Amino acid sequence: MVAIVPRLRINSPRLKTDFDALAEIGATQSGGVTRVALSNEDLEARAWFANRIEDAGFFVRDDEVGNLSGVLPSKQPNARTLLLGGHLDTVPNGGRFDGSVGVLAGLECLRTISEAGISLPCHLEVISFTDEEGWWQSFFGSLGMTGTLQPHHINDVQQDNAAFRAALYRAGIRVSEVGRAKRDMNDLLGYLELHIEQSKRLEQANIDVGVVTGVVGRSTYVYTFFGEGTSAATTQAPDRRDALQGAAMFITQMYALIADEYPDGIVNCGNIEVQPGTFNVVPAEAKLRIECRHQDSDILNEIESRLIRMAQDIALMYHLSVHVEQMYKRQVAIMDEGILRLIETVCDDEQLTHQRMVSYAGHDAQILSPFLPTAMIFIPSKDGISHNPKEETDWEDVENGANVLLQTILRMAEHA
Template structure:
């Protein structure tokens, strides 16, 4: 390890951090105490403008890429320096919480200001990034996919029923859809990615542990499954002649939950939506379309869950005299985070003097996209009662501060370990 050239140790300014937190939480604030800053909405654009102003005030280089990712960069004077990216997202789900995404952005901002104030010369450029549409209002993890070059060429067409609105929203945010692939970066220029985030689950809160060092992020696959039957009179059609699409879908839902519980105790399945045609009291449903999501942190297990799901859809459709279409909409493999980042975060926890444990991320994050592009680490802080995506989302302020301290110290550990000329 080498000593870094610095005059003083970086010190967090927690008062400045809380002012930032309150200012950001006010943008898109809801009456229930939550935040609605849907990606590319007026509120999201307002939050980006606010963040760009903070970057400017801090004297950082402000950069917008072609996918709308907004960065503030503290440049290293070292020749051929690579970039350590730290960040998260400003966008939220409708009436979401004040901590999801925000903590990672504000924590990163505070760390960079502290490093600057302590006049520390880092061996890498330090870039704070706000990724576009992490939550998937239009397309989930849009910004990180664009940066890593993993966005589908026809991204606007594949997942959006209303392509026109998505294009319009992109244009309105100053993003030209045809330019988005230019956001792609060369992984050689990037040293790694680090993200501070709330856990969104209950492990840290229940065990009263300060910090979660994330080792893996669950894989996720989503499906639209449409059962086709035949509409006919609900009173006069014989039981044997009925081809009830909804009855098939309902049985599928019950059976898939039972199968996953029994065979994949560490996995999760959710059927979150059903649409029925023609949708009348007295007509047997001719079509039932359900959305299904599967999650598992083990790639092989997730594959196996998906095979079971497809087989079950076929079995049920035969049992009920139906036809079935199974369309996979999202395939997100489980992500392993970097051993080097895990060790750096653990070392940082020890230096800061906080309790820590390794755990898995059960929600989607830009970090899982970044993990196949550059060494990636994630630091979790507790979510009270594991609640997120809700105005009730809450993290004790002391835990937010501990998380930011660990993020700062992790950057310092990486700086000490980075090769220098």
């Protein structure tokens, strides 16, 4: 049984000093940060983080996929580990908060607990996961840690594979050894991640804390409509078999369907490529990149099916054919109800307003959630802007979030 210390508070100026120092590593002229995974800047940030861990008297831990941790060990024999996490990597010209807040607040919680002389029945480990943003391979670190990294994650990457291998090697990660990064999940008590919301829901509702119930499932598809590339001049309207006309109708109807029937879902048509693509030829081919997100597996599947049927109906109407290929499916991730309630209790005690919400963006928490009790704490993002130099969160919200994290750690440890 841990003595709860309700008035324990993180050291906000010390956290702010870390935050500002980290934001300098890879700082861009526009006020953002470029610290893509395994880059010079990312390696510099890791070295800086390792120094902060050692300065605080904790153990540095790393693994075969490049995850980097600071550990405050418990004195109890056979103690399990409570993980707190985030990531030091960013998208190109991204913001200062995304990923960093989770890592730095976690470290600050370890320092605060350690300084207060509190002895916990579990180890505390603050972890920075490798390449959360997917410059090379999204969630590389958390996939490695959970033993779910597949060969195609290394051999079929968006970026050039040889360059990825070279970048891994330079960071001390050997492809032949990544399988050894897998940890025994029985050793882990749970995973907590503090993160900015990246959308406007908290700000608009004037709520302090988002209690994340899950991460939406995500599927991506390539839809290709096929028509006939006849002369635009001499093909009469009824004879046009215009792949782009069908595609445009599909896009229009897709957004209408989501607005009308699935307001909690998200779809995006991010690209369209047309062949042959000249002024005076009816488009013979239109290739669309489609993405769907929803918090409910069944509804996500339903949206996917209805969009496919809609495309088929439109193809029929415009005398086209359509080919649909699923490129990627990420299952819905569900957070641990017990921890969610703990977080809500903490917020109430701290007199912070809170609201349950899903995360539409992906996070390492979704990779861990099938394996151990996992939860995320959101704090407001100004104007919902993220992955952008204008990403901003009031410092008071960061401080609140870090204190909610601290108290949640203490209460989880109580049940360890």
